[in-house]
Amino acid sequence: MKQSLSNSATTAVASPPFWRDEGKRAIFFQIAALLCAGGVSYYLFTNTQANLARQSIATGFSFLNREASFEIGESLISYSASDTYFRALLVGALNTLQVAFFGIILTTILGSLVGIARLSSNWLVSKVATSFIEVMQNIPILLQLFFWYAIFYESFPSPRQALNPVKGVFLCNRGLIFAVPESHPAYTSMGIAFILILVAGWFLNRWGHKRQELTGKPLPALRMTAGAAIILPLLIWFLYGSPTAMSIPELRGFNFSGGLTVSPEFASLLLGLVLYTSAFVAEVVRAGIQSIGRGQIEAAMAIGLKPGQVLQLVIFPQALRVIIPPLTSQMLNLTKNSSLAVAIGYADFVAVTNTTINQTGQAIEGVAMIMVVYLFFSLSTSAFMNWYNKRMALVER
């Protein structure tokens, strides 16, 4: 039936010439576009091949096994100049992760505070928050990084005259040095116990929700977990004989020994990234809170929820749905912006790769590695986001 209909249509109206036929034109366009892209790639590829051959640069990643022979200022794993390029790059990647990890935590806290402060009914608080946001958003991040780095290097005294605001904390042009507890097996056990309780709390919360749906009896899982997370580690600490030994920084010669040192590079990078990104996060949080209609809160109060419950059961779940996607993209921005570390000399992945490129001349491999590493971060984040959006999507009628 259908066949005959279309047949009769083609006989009645002559089929258009091929350059007017949409389907054929689409195929033509795509072939042309592919040919263009292929041609350009081929041209660039042959040029590159010729150039590499002329400059006698060997391609490939075999250089990764050669000795790096450059020092790296700070690293989370043991590293010396006689280690391989691969290990140097690993140090760089770990440093990037370190900055991103602390940056994301601090930015989320500061950004949320500023975002809430901007909505405060207190005129002074909201004005201070607004000016913070405007100033931070409108000055390039690189300039801010240079500014904080210069403050560290030029305005802070040398270790001998180090500022000592609180006992055990020193601030000088070598960085921020503070006292930390001496390492002791108790702390490891406490950390493990803490993590175990968090995991147990998550399951308890799920079980509590299920029980509430069946029986209507609520379970204060959050409070129980929080209590256990404080009490159990403390108990372990007492069982180990309550170790209190501290590693206190002391001035030896021209520098401090003991304690924990945060280098000026790391401190200024973290400070700059956190201040800059939290201004954007604040706007995201503000938009999220403002997206909840007043009626939602009034309805929640009308059915007799307590203020805490209103926040926990009505405002947060809805605001988070609006906040999380742009928040993730800000966190990704923070991670990408951490590559500016190369400008102030913090040994992040880009900085180490840059040194590697300069030493070995393996520009293509170097830039490709930077791109792959960051693409991995971005794509895994967006995969997570898709999963989250699907889970959190509004189920409507």
Next chain:
Amino acid sequence: MSTATKAKRERLKPPITNVGVIGWLKTNLFNTWYNSLLTVLILAMLGWLIPPLIRWAFIDSLWNSSAQACRDIDGACWSIIPHNIKFIFLGFFPSGQEWRPILAMILLLGLVIYSKDLSRWKKSLAWMWLVNIIVMGTLMYGGIFGLPVVETSQWSGLPLTLTLSFFGMVVAYPFGVLLALGRRSKMPAIKTMSVVYIEMIRGVPLISLLFMSSVMFPLFLPEGVTIDKVLRALVAIILFTAAYIAEVVRGGLQAMPRGQYEAADSLGLNYNQTMRLIILPQALKIVIPPTVGILLSAFKDTSLVVIIALYDVLKTTMVTLSNPNWTGYSTEAYIFLAILYFIFCYAMSSYSRKLEKDLHTGH
């Protein structure tokens, strides 16, 4: 009797504590106990921070002295700015020719201010921009009318920052629109290429593209052909910005109701006509505010060219600071530069907010 009722009927004034300064303070700063506490805390913090800052910046400071005089004071040495202003703003532009970049920048600024008004957005404005770009290019590069040629390697300071951001935006915009159309296309090959390009560029930091432009581009070109550094950086900025513009424009395209496409189809318009006459004018209009946001970050991002050793306004400031006479005054120089960037960016972002209001025609 009558006077008593009259007196009774006279309106009572609100209590003095609810109006005027006291009333404002009460409702805005001290309405609850924790707000009062916050107010006091913030006032204490500001009181602790601001006086020393004012002392440093204004009272103990020098504004136009020699570098030597600055060594003896505790306050800010703003003298670094007037003494080096020519180098910070114009960098290595040949001396005697400084009027050219200055005139070009005045022309650019003038036309930007002229274009602010929505009622002036006509075809004639596009022509004015075209003429202006040619005039500015001629002023900067020279080569005709007896103006000596100034190679782009000598363009530095503010003219370089403005060139990179202006051309970065102007070229990236149409490219971004094309990418957005490609991503919405029904042709699988075109769609895949657009998606891969957009996601790849958005996944990597700008700095990796700038590295690519400085160390990989030379390898891409046939022997003997070189493209100068400024142009290579410009290409990197364009490629980067275009991907972000594409995503914003895609948002606008997705917001167009199906009825618009169907109406265009029923009028017998083809794809080009549909896009040019119906879809793009509306889609681009609704995304003007986020587009300005992208352009704003593109403007801020031009400062990253410092890392590949181009002399934009941030780099010229750093060069000034490496002069032994003026080392140690980074704070002052960077604050000056921050104010400069802030003025540009704040003007752009408040203009975007104003546009959002003006363009909101409501449906």
